Amino acid sequence: MALWVLPIPIGAYVFLEKKYIYIYTAYILxxxxxVTFLNEILTIHTPLSFNKPDISDALVGSANIIIVMLLLYYNDKIKSAKIIIEFEEYKNSDVVDFTMQDNKNYNTEAPKDNVPACDKDIDKYIEIFRNVKNVVEEQLCFKDxxxxxxxxxxxIKINNLYxxxxxxLCGYSSFCHYINFCRIQYVKKLINENDLSKVTLMYIYTSSGFISQSTFxxxxxxxxxITPTEYIYNLQKNIS
Incomplete structure (x- = not known):
């Protein structure tokens, strides 16, 4: 019996509040x-064949291992979902501007008092993104x-997963998406700053980190x- 009820406190830890962990742990104990006390006072004689170890013990142990692994897996999923939800609320609070528009840089400086107290991970990921931004955008590493x-x-001495x-969490689907976004903003900057009658589009996109025109x-x-041609046309139309 002890093996079957072992995952219950772990399940309480994953899906319920902390107080229920203690309640269910005490309940299981x-x-x-x-049951142990009843077993001592109510001795039941069974055939020897039932007292011999059989495969059921191994099955119970294996089932519990699987249940515990599933609970830990969903615990990680739930925690990640909570971080994303709280991070979205944090972004929408206008404390931090994570959008780069018209070649303006991100503003990831935020007062500590406005960070939700329940989410310590938000600060960690903001700091990681700050380091990423410093290397990718400030040092123009995306041009490579x-x-x-x-x-x-x-x-930056930080694991790829982080x-x-x-x-x-900052709104990009992947590292590649983020790098390409930075490159396109730089392309727009070069288009705005240069005379396209003197500078070719090939020079602009290769200077921004793109190898081929089709990819660009x-x-x-x-x-x-819109296409680059349409963007340039609209830009020149607005200027004229």
Whole structure:
């Protein structure tokens, strides 16, 4: 019996409040103690064949291991979902501006008093993204066509998984998405600052980290919703 009820306190830890962990733990201990006491005072003689160890003990142990692993897996899922929800609420509170519009930099400086007290992880991921931003944007590492998340991880001494999570919590689907977004913003900056009659578009997109024009055109449309040609045409039309 003890093996079957073992996962209950773990389940309480995953799905319920902390006080229920103590309640269910005490309940299980009482149940085990009560059954043990009954077993001592109510001795039942059974055939020898029933007293021999059989495969049922192994099955019970295996089932409990599987249950515990599932509970721990869903605990991690629930925790990640809570972080994302709280991070979204934090972003929507206007304390931090995570959107880069018209070549303006992110503002990740936020008063500590406004950070939700229940979420210590938010501060950690904001700090990670601050480090990422410093390397990728301030040092213009996105201009390197061969720049990867492994290079970034080595530079800031932070695990790839933490970097990826910080980037995703800031609204990007992946490291590649974030890098391409930075490159497109830089392309727009160069287009705005240069005379296109003297500077080729190829020079602009290669200077921003793109190797081929097809990739550049595809990414530009994904980010801006229009082609580079349409963007340039609209820009020149507004100027004239």
């Amino acid at each position: 009482l149940m085990v103690g009560f 066509a061969d720049f990867t998340i492994s290079h970034l991880s080595h530079m 970097i990826t999570k910080a980037i995703k 055109n595809r990414v530009f449309k994904q980010v801006e919703g």
